[in-house]
Amino acid sequence: MEPKTKKPSHIVVFKKVQESNTNVINSLSETKLHRAQGKASVLTAEGLPGKSDTILYTSLAVATMDMSAEQVAKVEVDPNVKAIVPNQIRTIPKPVLEFEPQEATQETFLQGYLQGVIDTAQNTLKMMGGEEGQRLNETKIASHQHLNNEQSHSWCLENIGLHEHYRYTGRGITVAVLDTGIDLYHSDFNGAFTEGVNAESFVYGESVQDENGHGTHCAGVVASSIIPQSGKRYCVAPDAELLIGKVLNNQGSGYDSDIIDGIYWAVDQGARVISMSLGSSRNPGDDYYTAYEQIAEVMMNQDDGALLIAAAGNESARPHYTRPVGNPAACPSFMAVAAVNRLNKIANFSCRQMDNIGEVNISAPGKAVYSSWPGGGYKSISGTSMATPHVAGVAALYLEQKPTMTPKELWHIIESRSLSLGALADYGQGLVQVP
Amino acid sequence: MVKVNVTFDRDELRLQGIDDDHLSEVAESLGLKAFNPGALKRFKVACAEVADEDFKRLRNNPLVADVSEDGINKAI
Incomplete structure (x- = not known):
């Protein structure tokens, strides 16, 4: 199975923006560069089957294209060319996100409300002492487990x-x-x-x-x-x-x-x-x-x-x-x-x-x-x-x-x-x- | 030299009668000195270094399903 080449193999970096950059790329490409539709500073040449398109970003003095080892060797010595690098940089995925505040939900709202009511009542009863205080404390634990077990589980x-x-x-x-x-x-x-x-x-x-x-x-x-x-x-x-x-x-x-x-x-x-x-x-x-x-x-x-x-x-x-x-x-x-x-x-x-x-x-x-x-x-x-x-x-x-x-x-x-x-x-x- | 991962075509290996014991020899005959012979035998994937010009030659070999440069992955 012949792998499909979907991305250009190399990036050509020219020393400066100049007309002759186009000639350098044209000397390598099977098809000639032409103005990309709607893009003032981009020239493209369609790639042959299985090859990627060649793109010259004229204002950046950079081109991306498929290149053989022979072509790399030929262009490397061109005085207009600063560098040729393999196109092996992959998109860096979005980094891991830091902690986000817990989303307010009806459940979390109710939990907070219930906890507030229980705490108030419990503090009152604690001052009074007796079984009511104990019973309310048990209610609080059970409510926590029912509404949100995050005390013990994520x-x-x-x-x-x-x-x-x-x-x-x-x-x-x-x-x-x-x-x-x-x-x-x-x-x-x-x-x-x-x-x-x-x-x-x-x-x-x-x-x-x-x-x-x-x-x-x-x-x-x-x-x-x-x-x-x-x-x-x-x-x-x-x-x-x-x-x-x-x-x-x-x-x-x-x-x-x-x-x-x-x-x-x-x-x-x-x-x-x-x-x-x-x-x-x-x-x-x-x-x-x-x-x-x-x-x-x-x-x-x-x-x-x-x-x-x-x-x-x-x-x-x-x-x-x-x-x-x-x-x-x-x-x-x-x-x-x-x-x-x-x-x-x-x-x-x-x-x-x-x-x-x-x-x-x-x-x-x-x-x-x-x-x-x-x-x-x-x-x-x-x-x-x-x-x-x-x-x-x-x-x-x-x-x-x-x-x-x-x-x-x-x-x-x-x-x-x-x-x-x-x-x-x-x-x-x-x-x-x-x- | 460039580091690559070469995936052998298991159907083609079978067709040509190349078994696991001979895969290392076949890889070497293609200029591939696999860094992990165990993975080559088990997965039919060779991580190796090749000269730039050998890329195309390897890709055109019917035994080879894919040749890819050793790319970078990120924690996501």
Whole structure:
């Protein structure tokens, strides 16, 4: 299969804006540059089949085009040319959003109102003493549990159906989190990780210790202490065996090759579920990445293989615009995860299906998600990154329920047991639910 | 030299009778020294360094489904 070249391979940077830049490009192109319609300072030349168009931005003295090695060598020595660089910069996804204030809802309003009434009455009765004061205190606790279990559980757990005294814990199931590493010393992980054993860095020159925070946050959602230091549970599968593969550096970026190494290591270590809150953005119509698809497909077709789960991406800004699911989530054999808020509405940043590939498969809580953070603390952040480990944790719970499940069966049960929320292109099959 | 990820076409490998034990040899014959032989064997994906001019040659090889530069991903 001949891969389609959809983006120009190189960027030519000229020393200055001048007429002769056009001649340099024309000397390389099969078709000649002409004025782009409606754009005063852009010249274009249509690419041959399978090639991208050549574009010369005359006012910027920059051109983008497909170039062979011979053409690069020829133009590099041209005195008008400052540099030729490979076009390998990908769109930087929207960064993880910081904590957003809790949205005011009827539920939170009622809770606050009720608490105020009870506190006032309780203070009055406390001064009086007796059984009434005690009874009112019990009412207060029960009301809290009914209206908002956030005292003991994150809202995310409640929304996926994981309530107090829930029976499955992910015991006996190995889940890998490929991310920026982990805070090895966070008390909520109980010293569970040893570098070189169940935590490995694939990033050159960096240990598995997470200096970013993203990996610690994602790992915490999958599996951490069932009774964390803060008292509020936020993990889905506390007894799952976690593998931590550091494939993104402390700045939060990483090469495909390191990620592939991480997937291979995780599978080799027995991971049945791999959570990947990472990716690169796509434009509508862009292909998915063949290497990732082949890896996921191989795993999907092995009875003891692993289910690969990836974040759909955060490039949308609803209601103004939406962006398509990125790579590797766009690969058909990856389960792509969208993010919803506490009202189970699609998060404003969540990517959607906008072309024939890049489906959204499932949704999970991804806005103002509370979890562990390096330094022994906690943080609430947002992103499809935060939704992804919720699905990975739920996958572990299903596998605990039936360990012989194949990846295909696991995929099917996760989708079929989800709570339908709306448009497939946004939510996929719906909100993930625990077994 | 540029770092690439080469995805082999599993159907074509099967057609040509190339099994897992011989895949490393085949990759080397194409000028690919895979950094992770385990991943090559398991996934039929080779991460390797190639000369710029070998890009086209690899893409035209029927055994190769895709050649992509080693791109950057971000925490999202």
